[in-house]
Amino acid sequence: MKTTSIREAYNSVRKYSEHICAPLETEDYVPQPVPFVSPPKWHLAHSTWFFETFILKNLIENYQVFDPDFNYLFNSYYNNVGERTLRTDRGNVTRPTTKAVYAYRQHVDACMNDLLESELDDAALSLIELGLHHEQQHQELLVTDIKYILGHNPLFPVYKSDHNLVDGTNTETGFVKIPEGVYDIGFAGEGFCFDNELGRHKVYLHDFEISKSLVINKEYIEFMNSGGYQNFNLWLDEGWSWVNANTVQSPMYWHKINGEWHYYTLAGLQKVNPKAILSHISFFEASAFAQWKGMRLPTEAEWEIASVNLDWGARWEWTNSAYLPYPGFSKAEGAVGEYNGKFMINQMVLRGASVATSPEHSRRTYRNFFHTHERWQYTGIRLVK
Amino acid sequence: MKTTSIREAYNSVRKYSEHICAPLETEDYVPQPVPFVSPPKWHLAHSTWFFETFILKNLIENYQVFDPDFNYLFNSYYNNVGERTLRTDRGNVTRPTTKAVYAYRQHVDACMNDLLESELDDAALSLIELGLHHEQQHQELLVTDIKYILGHNPLFPVYKSDHNLVDGTNTETGFVKIPEGVYDIGFAGEGFCFDNELGRHKVYLHDFEISKSLVINKEYIEFMNSGGYQNFNLWLDEGWSWVNANTVQSPMYWHKINGEWHYYTLAGLQKVNPKAILSHISFFEASAFAQWKGMRLPTEAEWEIASVNLDWGARWEWTNSAYLPYPGFSKAEGAVGEYNGKFMINQMVLRGASVATSPEHSRRTYRNFFHTHERWQYTGIRLVK
Amino acid sequence: MKTTSIREAYNSVRKYSEHICAPLETEDYVPQPVPFVSPPKWHLAHSTWFFETFILKNLIENYQVFDPDFNYLFNSYYNNVGERTLRTDRGNVTRPTTKAVYAYRQHVDACMNDLLESELDDAALSLIELGLHHEQQHQELLVTDIKYILGHNPLFPVYKSDHNLVDGTNTETGFVKIPEGVYDIGFAGEGFCFDNELGRHKVYLHDFEISKSLVINKEYIEFMNSGGYQNFNLWLDEGWSWVNANTVQSPMYWHKINGEWHYYTLAGLQKVNPKAILSHISFFEASAFAQWKGMRLPTEAEWEIASVNLDWGARWEWTNSAYLPYPGFSKAEGAVGEYNGKFMINQMVLRGASVATSPEHSRRTYRNFFHTHERWQYTGIRLVK
Amino acid sequence: MKTTSIREAYNSVRKYSEHICAPLETEDYVPQPVPFVSPPKWHLAHSTWFFETFILKNLIENYQVFDPDFNYLFNSYYNNVGERTLRTDRGNVTRPTTKAVYAYRQHVDACMNDLLESELDDAALSLIELGLHHEQQHQELLVTDIKYILGHNPLFPVYKSDHNLVDGTNTETGFVKIPEGVYDIGFAGEGFCFDNELGRHKVYLHDFEISKSLVINKEYIEFMNSGGYQNFNLWLDEGWSWVNANTVQSPMYWHKINGEWHYYTLAGLQKVNPKAILSHISFFEASAFAQWKGMRLPTEAEWEIASVNLDWGARWEWTNSAYLPYPGFSKAEGAVGEYNGKFMINQMVLRGASVATSPEHSRRTYRNFFHTHERWQYTGIRLVK
Numbered sequence A, B, C, D: 001m002k003t004t005s006i007r008e009a010y011n012s013v014r015k016y017s018e019h020i021c022a023p024l025e026t027e028d029y030v031p032q033p034v035p036f037v038s039p040p041k042w043h044l045a046h047s048t049w050f051f052e053t054f055i056l057k058n059l060i061e062n063y064q065v066f067d068p069d070f071n072y073l074f075n076s077y078y079n080n081v082g083e084r085t086l087r088t089d090r091g092n093v094t095r096p097t098t099k100a101v102y103a104y105r106q107h108v109d110a111c112m113n114d115l116l117e118s119e120l121d122d123a124a125l126s127l128i129e130l131g132l133h134h135e136q137q138h139q140e141l142l143v144t145d146i147k148y149i150l151g152h153n154p155l156f157p158v159y160k161s162d163h164n165l166v167d168g169t170n171t172e173t174g175f176v177k178i179p180e181g182v183y184d185i186g187f188a189g190e191g192f193c194f195d196n197e198l199g200r201h202k203v204y205l206h207d208f209e210i211s212k213s214l215v216i217n218k219e220y221i222e223f224m225n226s227g228g229y230q231n232f233n234l235w236l237d238e239g240w241s242w243v244n245a246n247t248v249q250s251p252m253y254w255h256k257i258n259g260e261w262h263y264y265t266l267a268g269l270q271k272v273n274p275k276a277i278l279s280h281i282s283f284f285e286a287s288a289f290a291q292w293k294g295m296r297l298p299t300e301a302e303w304e305i306a307s308v309n310l311d312w313g314a315r316w317e318w319t320n321s322a323y324l325p326y327p328g329f330s331k332a333e334g335a336v337g338e339y340n341g342k343f344m345i346n347q348m349v350l351r352g353a354s355v356a357t358s359p360e361h362s363r364r365t366y367r368n369f370f371h372t373h374e375r376w377q378y379t380g381i382r383l384v385k
Helices: A001-022 A040-059 A070-072 A085-094 A098-115 A122-151 A217-225 A238-244 A283-293 A300-309 B003-021 B042-058 B071-072 B087-092 B098-115 B124-150 B219-223 B238-245 B283-293 B300-309 C003-021 C041-060 C070-074 C087-092 C098-115 C122-151 C219-226 C237-245 C283-293 C300-309 D003-021 D040-059 D070-074 D087-093 D098-115 D124-149 D217-225 D237-245 D284-294 D298-311
Strands: A175-178 A181-185 A202-206 A206-213 A254-257 A260-265 A266-272 A318-320 A348-352 A368-370 B174-177 B183-187 B201-205 B209-212 B255-256 B262-263 B268-271 B316-321 B350-352 B367-369 C175-178 C181-185 C201-204 C207-211 C254-257 C261-265 C268-271 C316-322 C348-352 C367-370 D175-178 D183-184 D199-207 D208-211 D253-258 D260-265 D268-271 D317-320 D348-352 D368-370
Touching: A001 A098, A001 A122, A001 D199, A040 A070, A040 A098, A040 A122, A070 D199, A085 B087, A122 A260, A175 A300, A181 A300, A181 D268, A202 A300, A206 A300, A238 A283, A283 A318, A300 A318, A300 C098, A300 D348, A348 C219, B003 B098, B003 B124, B042 B071, B042 B098, B042 B124, B124 B262, B174 B300, B183 B300, B201 B300, B219 B283, B219 D040, B219 D268, B238 B283, B255 D003, B283 B316, B300 B316, C003 C041, C003 C122, C003 D124, C041 C070, C041 C098, C041 C122, C087 D199, C122 C261, C175 C300, C175 D217, C181 C300, C201 C300, C201 D124, C207 C300, C219 C283, C237 D040, C283 C316, C300 C316, D003 D040, D003 D124, D040 D070, D040 D098, D040 D124, D124 D260, D175 D298, D183 D298, D199 D298, D217 D284, D237 D284, D298 D317
Parallel strands: none
Antiparallel strands: A175 A206, A181 A202, A202 D199, A254 A260, A260 A266, A318 A348, A348 A368, B174 B209, B183 B201, B201 C201, B255 B262, B262 B268, B316 B350, B350 B367, C175 C207, C181 C201, C254 C261, C261 C268, C316 C348, C348 C367, D175 D208, D183 D199, D253 D260, D260 D268, D317 D348, D348 D368
């Protein structure tokens, strides 16, 4: 990417984060209701800290940090960058205020714009690009964390009544056939990718048929009505324990009110739309549903090869592939090397993108990953037979 | 109390709660860092809910509640009043906003002032008086919960730089001797008291000598320096477990910085003042300190009888009395009966009052109570030999 | 006590512990199903360790310990005697075998008998006497721990079919009236007592009436059938949490089989005898039952004064007194000082004795104590009005 | 397999389980020190229950079960076979006694021998064969669980002084090169395999070099001495949390005594042999060690293809492959279908076999699996570059 175009990208991405937060009240920026949900204030500050720490501090001589305490407060998981607030304590840090965090953003944005006036080398440009993709990842988390905070409030407050984050429907039906053979997967070509999409390599696929459409609420309600949550034969052993320990009876955000299923959406509490694409289910639920259908989930390689023929992007789609390094994967030197590699264990890969994914932040080779019980993301199911 | 004087009292008490919160930022109203600390916003709403639920709903015909959801959100522990937000979830409820809670207060205050124009019967006046004492109890909790929220922020923000909540020193020394005999304790006479201060009854006391002064930081530092936290012989068995499980090394809010003891106060982080009265210690620490001194803590009856000769009010003083009903104690009918009686187990009585206690909210017969490990209140030690 | 009579006492007490264990299979000696239940093997070894550590090691020159590892394995809670097996790990120590523990007992008994041939001073005799009372306390724990181990086995094995540990019925009815006044409580006179029964002191009692009989199963079933476990107004707040967290529906060891209440007894599973004295209830249940009856539990002072007129000894009777030191209580020097004093917090006093208490191990002044949720002892209810 | 040869196999396998237990004391059969370790008594009974439940009950008309309670007590994880003892409670079930469990074995063995006199169909023979392989799996667990029970006893008792389960050394050195290409993996041919080894399928492997030898203690001590357990950059994120939460400093069973590393072996406590093959490490430790060496662990496909050129069988070797179904995997109907499939999540594959694996219970296609933190099996490391 060139310096000029990256400046535009920088300002556009940075503005988009604040756009997401525009409908919030000051109080909404604060809490961390569960450890995996971060306060919106924290996302805004942390994505800024990334630019300050990895770009400004390194490239501007005698750069004055905005506030020396912020490194402690807004480092996420980079052990190489020092001590940090315990992840579980983020919701208790009422100061700096939201206002101060916006001032922090302004300060860093001004310095970044100054910097982007000058000619930067490729290494610097790469790091800035990484910072933007990093912020886009946090934009999706901002949306899903806001949904979690508001959606677990007994008042079910509306985030925005006109947004497009509610439903999504399938436009295609039927199955795509893929023949057996050796295929190449992983990122190739120009442009940005994360390190976990490399190296491009060969895989052998056996023939399979993959659905063009994602599972919709109507189908999932059939699963529920047929006793899906009560039949242990459909579940992985850890999934069955999870169902019982948490008395799971439905996807996240679903509530049965006067005998009818409702769900919380960012536009408020609504009746479940039977034609809308199913969302907010765990890997365990995806796996049990597939078992019930007599089908299975795709592997990530199958998904990637088939994706040119698929209609995707509404939900992150659980695959039956564990998140592990590709052949030839190597992590970068220094703190940035902590970005992906150290999480390559005990998580499952999700492919595609969701209605909450930021514009221009999706690729056929993109590898998202979550633990098998997590479901506060816009997750869905695609079947293979 | 008469209706006119109760109206003055009402407005003065209600205003004082808001006065306590005046220095806060909006964000400070939100979090609940640990289950026993409630969000300031919650205190403001809950004390208002008390008047709406027990007074306005009962006395005003066709009273329109401000918001029907608030009963669910701001009931504390009254099972008789229905379902309520889980105590541990109070910090995640970002809506209603702080502004809306202030509007709630205004609404209820207006209705209460209207009501107080009319002639009210004794039962109603008693309940309003209870509501005011209830709000004063929450005022002390507001102060200590704000201290907890700000004092556990790595930035140690200042609440108010000119307040008087920091230190307190003793003005008297020496011991008072009390002769053996039968004494009367418990509330008697006119005016308000809580149900747990009744009935007034006789106790037999053996002779004892009680210190006129409270333990100061200097003395406690001597205990620490002599290995007090390492010597199991000084501790109750559960206290020793508590010390080890939590690696307790000092009172709450104390930090050793460059070899010197500091503590967080509402005026910010300061060097420990050796002459100031010790604060923020658990019953376990009070008991171990007394053991180290070769003395003991007073019983609550001893304290009450001796108190006319004591200089008290700076700290809640741990006694060696368990919080149990007095002879003849009976709880009120209905929800108000849940006020005190159901907590009479596994807690210890504290007597006196503290620098955070609201004006006119202390009595020689007042029985405060906390669990043996709790120390976020302004708690201190008085010795008996 | 004289040396000759103490030798008889020694051999009789020691034999009785082994008599209790006679019906056990080797396997029954091993497990610790919950932290508060110790393996029978451990009780046999620990009570022996007490004599070896506090008597033989001190009084016999060049005494050779039976096995130097045993101090680590069989110390219970004496910090002054060094490191020990974690309390929660006692059930995993399969070696030394039961046979080896019996050999340990034989070795110590032989040495003790030799020692008891010689003239011993008063301090030594006192310690031996303490050791015997200590072993008697463990005899009651042996019985209740065996009951716990066998009673939580899905097969409900029989311990002994002809024992007398099953039921107990009241022989008297009605209430005793005690007039108001100053009374003396605590141990006085000759013979042994534990340090917690001292010093004898005055208390002021208000008049009260105390039941001559203990609550029977029939009455408790009425409480259960009337919704006692569902009505929060009857319960202390911590009791209500305990009921809900543990879904408590009946006393310990009760099982509803085909609509009829059964309980596990040491003679096996039996139908609940409605006339038998209620057993195995927590303080919380005792308190809720009393509340339901419109009465209350006695204080320990009331119990002690009234006891000359009562029929007692079948159950440990929960009092509404916290376990705290008497005026003038002081703990002994050294390790023996850890015997009682350090447990004087967050427990309630029980008075009387039970069907599992060893012969000659009860006194009107005896202060037993357990936490409010514990119910594996033979605990019961006596009411006061 | 034919009926005659299967009878021989049956008796030989069944006898071997009892041979493993021969050195135990009765007490050793009882405890379950942690949930993943089962009591030896339970293994002996459960493997017998398998034959009774799946063979005798189905094939012998009017078969009288040995004890109807045993189904509840000795079912492991087969939901289709009904309720069972909670996994965590196995150590508290002192009855049936060990003697009774041996009688149970005798009874089932007699019935099985009778049955094996008759002509059985293929389905029956297959199930019996599965039962034998199942028992062999429990034989390895018997060895490792006995090691856990004795090895966590502070006395470090000896299991057998002459056994061969201690060390193991490498006999080869250097690396094997495998060229890139399409390979077939999974079970093929005659004989027994578990369902998880099917279906045989093609994989694409990139070229790699794999070590002929396993990592030895000396190498691992170098890793430890170089600060391996302190350098977060070597660890997976969950591994680093595991190290810190459990203060892991060395492989399981290692103890530093007077500055020298010892380990518990089934022959007792010994000095660590530097040349012996490393054992008892978690996947996290294997991964960190490989990272430190600048190499990686093999995938299970790489291992299987290379294995013809490797010297294996001393340790279960952690691979970097998640335990997931092969293409075409399908689980059997009924309870036996719970054997493997439901565990295919959040575990890693181990290949090879160990010194504790029963004779004739290993195959190049065998897929063992454990969670990433588990290390009470004989686990080791083979490196790939």
